[in-house]
Amino acid sequence: MNVETSVLPESVPESVPESVPESVVESQAADDVLRCTDLRRSFGKVKAVDGVSFRIRSGETYGLLGPNGAGKTTIISMVSGVLEADSGSMEVDGVEMHPGALAAKAAIGYVPQDVALYPDLTGRENLRFFASLYRIGRRQAQDRVEEVLDIVGLTERAGERVEKYSGGMKRRLNIAVGLIHRPRLLVLDEPTVGVDPQSRNAILSSVERLSTEGMGVLYTTHYMEEAERLCDRVAIMDLGRLIAEGTPRQLTAQLGDAEHIRLTLEGDPTRAVAALRELPPVTGVTGTGDMVDVLVPDAESSLPQVIQVAAGHGTVRSVTVEEPDLETVFLRLTGKRLRD
Numbered sequence: 001m002n003v004e005t006s007v008l009p010e011s012v013p014e015s016v017p018e019s020v021p022e023s024v025v026e027s028q029a030a031d032d033v034l035r036c037t038d039l040r041r042s043f044g045k046v047k048a049v050d051g052v053s054f055r056i057r058s059g060e061t062y063g064l065l066g067p068n069g070a071g072k073t074t075i076i077s078m079v080s081g082v083l084e085a086d087s088g089s090m091e092v093d094g095v096e097m098h099p100g101a102l103a104a105k106a107a108i109g110y111v112p113q114d115v116a117l118y119p120d121l122t123g124r125e126n127l128r129f130f131a132s133l134y135r136i137g138r139r140q141a142q143d144r145v146e147e148v149l150d151i152v153g154l155t156e157r158a159g160e161r162v163e164k165y166s167g168g169m170k171r172r173l174n175i176a177v178g179l180i181h182r183p184r185l186l187v188l189d190e191p192t193v194g195v196d197p198q199s200r201n202a203i204l205s206s207v208e209r210l211s212t213e214g215m216g217v218l219y220t221t222h223y224m225e226e227a228e229r230l231c232d233r234v235a236i237m238d239l240g241r242l243i244a245e246g247t248p249r250q251l252t253a254q255l256g257d258a259e260h261i262r263l264t265l266e267g268d269p270t271r272a273v274a275a276l277r278e279l280p281p282v283t284g285v286t287g288t289g290d291m292v293d294v295l296v297p298d299a300e301s302s303l304p305q306v307i308q309v310a311a312g313h314g315t316v317r318s319v320t321v322e323e324p325d326l327e328t329v330f331l332r333l334t335g336k337r338l339r340d
């Protein structure tokens with residue numbers, strides 16, 4: 001496994017180059033909306049988060065990408081001050097975060113998967129209510145409510161009662177609630193899971209717009225397509241740790257010359273995976289259902305051998321050479337697929 005940053009091409013700068021003057025480094029640090037250092041949290045014997053550090057700058061969308069149980073929600077809950085860390089430190093917009101830190105919490109818009117909305121009230125009335133909780137004055141609240149409705153694309157439906165909303169519309173209203181106090185950092189936990197395509201698109205567009213306007217965004221997902229579309233930087237997580245971090249381009253560049261062959265196999269994929277693992281050029285292999293993913297340095301030259309070995313354990317139905325992506329990176333680093 002070769003994931004050192006030294007394998008990155010020279011044209012892709014890694015964080016701050018050495019030649020950058022100290023003053024510039026400082027001003028970038030001052031622009032951080034979130035700094036997490038060595039966060040840890042266990043539940044019994046499970047190390048849900050096991051020494052995690054990262055930072056998010058203003059205007060940056062930062063993605064935590066990882067499979068079920070990787071520790072994404074645990075990180076988000078600590079960052080948002082709803083769960084105490086066992087150790088480590090967090091600063092939100094320069095203010096230390098812990099469950100009693102009101103100033104730090106005010107700088108965050110935390111959107112959990114389900115917020116208690118009032119079904120009898122309209123979308124607009126719900127937002128006015130949450131604005132009043134933040135003690136935003138009446139006139140200002142009116143403007144803010146229209147502003148956040150516009151961001152999430154619900155202006156047209158704002159006069160309807162929430163009980164009439166689809167799941168995706170409720171999710172968008174949740175995001176609007178998270179934005180009502182104009183936070184510096186928006187924290188979204190898998191916001192598109194289980195929503196209809198129209199709402200999913202609206203959510204992704206809202207995040208893109210907010211980021212352009214300078215908001216920092218912490219976004220968790222196990223959809224690598226979303227991470228690739230939205231995130232300036234991505235941390236790939238597994239078992240409570242960040243196992244790689246960088247722009248999507250940097251991360252796929254770390255693969256060097258790895259190429260990704262995908263087979264569908266009718267037969268015994270588990271035995272095919274075991275046999276393929278023994279082939280010398282194969283640097284990674286995994287099977288999910290009838291799909292087998294194989295990493296090799298050169299797909300063209302290895303293809304006949306790979307197909308021959310797979311065919312020894314079933315009927316090969318299709319073979320494709322995939323463009324390396326974040327899924328490939330995850331497979332290379334962990335030997336697993338992001339989604340089973």
Ligand SMILES: Nc1ncnc2c1ncn2[C@@H]1O[C@H](COP(=O)(O)OP(=O)(O)OP(=O)(O)O)[C@@H](O)[C@H]1O
Binds near residue numbers: 047071073075
């Ligand atoms: N309240 C809790 N009590 C016990 N174990 C927990 C608790 N919360 C999380 N865990 C465990 O900690 C680990 C990380 O869970 P977490 O929910 O942070 O993962 P995740 O990356 O958000 O996963 P998912 O994609 O399924 O949402 C898992 O092993 C989980 O079972």
Ligand SMILES: [Mg+2]
Binds near residue numbers: 074
């Ligand atoms: Mg989660």
